[in-house]
Amino acid sequence: MKQDSKLKRDIMHGLKTWARVNSPWVLHFNSGSCNGCDIEILATLTPRYDLERVGVKLQASPRHADVLLCTGPVTRQARERLVRIYEQMHEPKFVVAIGSCALSGGVFRGCYNIMGGIDQVIPVNAYIPGCPPRPEAIIDGVVKLLGSLLPPVTKVQPVSSGNGRGSKEIAKA
């Protein structure tokens, strides 16, 4: 019985990870940036890059989002909102800092009204540098983050079909 429920848990975890990886719901937050990074993020949704067709959905509410895309050097005014949004997201949640301002404050480092980067306020899982980073770089960064969520390749499970393709398929995943 214990094995059954562990199996169930593993399956659910795998399913959720697959869903999260293949269709992440992202929330975008601007903590005081010049908007350069933000328009490149929005550009990833427009026909040339079209992230929506691979399942990335831009959410409006923190309660439904898996991934928080943050831009900006975090001004004092934006700081509280950023913290609140982070707290409203459900686990597991991931934060991506986009652009040099989000990484370290960028050119504004040292100015009196900024915290100096997203990780001064909330934990960050991925950093995408650039001023601003191209849409390709943003997509690459997000995909790398999601790729790191997949189970490691060394877990090879026995395949019952035995047609010889099994292990190759798993190694690719």
Add this chain to the structure above:
Amino acid sequence: MATSKVSETFVVPIGPQHPALKEPGHFEFTVDGEIVTNAYVRLGYAHRGIEKGAEGRNYIQSLYLTERICGICSHIHATAFALTVEKLAGVEAPPRAQAIRVLVAELERIHSHFLWLGVAAHESGFDTLFMYSWRDRETVMDILESLTGNRVNYSANVLGGVKFNVDNEQADAIRKGLEFLEKRAHHYLDVVINEAMFLQRTRGIGTMTRNQAEVMGAVGPTARASNVPRDVRVEAPYAAYKEYPINMVLDTRGDVEARFVVRIKELFECCRIIRQILDTLPPGELTTRVPRKLPEGEAVMRVEAPRGELFYFIRGNGSDKPDRLKVRTPSINNFTTVIKTAVGHQLADIPMILSGIDPCFSCNDRMVHIQNIHKHDENWMTWEELRRYGIEYYRRIRK
């Protein structure tokens, strides 16, 4: 904000907006039933302390700082800064450099207007128009990337001139791109003035008479849509605008539709000027020397950003760092017009009135705070819902 009747206060945080050094935090609208009775603006979400920052950086570093005041009109900020520094230093950039500055500025205006068109369309529920205009905008970004190396933050300026040249091959590529963009602009003009769904949200909404626009200090296309002939490129030509004069685009109606029409018609002017520059680019140097330490004194420069008049003031004290940098961005003037014109309108019209002044962007990180002043409880809603409220409202009354 409290009134004695049962009314609610909608706090609409717009989220960071450009082209500001300081960007808006939120607008507050007090609503009585459906009608707006009061409006107020509180900015600060993107206040980064740039003016103070420039005092601690030398002029060259401050150039890179001003480029990042706004990602959408980064070039015009840098151009204004470079022009002000050159004025203070008493030097003039060579004619070829000035012409290239104008070339990039007009390309930036095209990109900015397409961007705005998409965002404003999204506000009214016209998502197809948003997708199409942003796809078309990629053409301009390709052009800018091939000229300058970056899609955003082109960094074309140096103190004393520009960084790059334009050769014949690039000129031909630009001409081809312009052909495509002009065709698309004609299509959008057609949509904006003929599409019934659109007109319902824009015709007769947010009207400002010429007198009101002048008194409220409107600038840019927002002012020109109310027949106020204010355009710094015409009134106080800078860079190469004396050699390549602009025809002002005016509209007499003063409503949101007029603001759409003015911006789209400006696209044609931009294309015309760019072609003229490419055909008659003056030969010569790209930069002139600007001393590291600038003399004591003050210099003022006004330029026409895509959103209106941008005002730069620098005070030098003989050192290599500015004593004072002042940047007055166009949106700060135009916010006053939103506050005054919103009163008396429906809540459902607020998204379009705000879009009309071209308040930069980002529909998704705006949250609306609703406070019921009688119950003292607070609800966080999303801007999405306010936007959809407007779309639903008009869908209902169409039936």
Add this chain to the structure above:
Amino acid sequence: MNTEEILTTAKELVKSWDWATEVTQPAADRLDVKVKELKELIPIIVALRVKRLGYLSAIVGLDPGPETGELEVLYQFCPGNAVITLRVRVPRKKGSVPSLCDIIPSAESYERELREMFGIEVTGLRTPDHLYLPDDWPNGVYPLRKDFDPKKAPLPK
């Protein structure tokens, strides 16, 4: 009117009334009018407006240094290509200027910024709160003054 004519008209206007001013022309397209009596600021502005000599483009605060004991406020009017600047000096402690909001509504945002950045009171300004600075900014700390000490406004944790 071209730039020269505009500036000549402005100079004559200022001379024709008996105001306590000092007029200089620091550049071909600029006119500086030092307004020595604060109470004459608004009459001068009204006179400029009546003659349609420019709209208020910006209000710039300047800090000439703590040792001078003063702060300076520049009102920049822009007719065509020219810039007419009215310059006013106020004491650093409890200095104040009158609000222009009744004649020029768009001045409100400029004045709010002037007040919070330099600590110059603007009498008659109706909106009491900050325009750009955060709500939790400490009182009495003015970022654009030369003697601003960032340690007095420490960043929250």
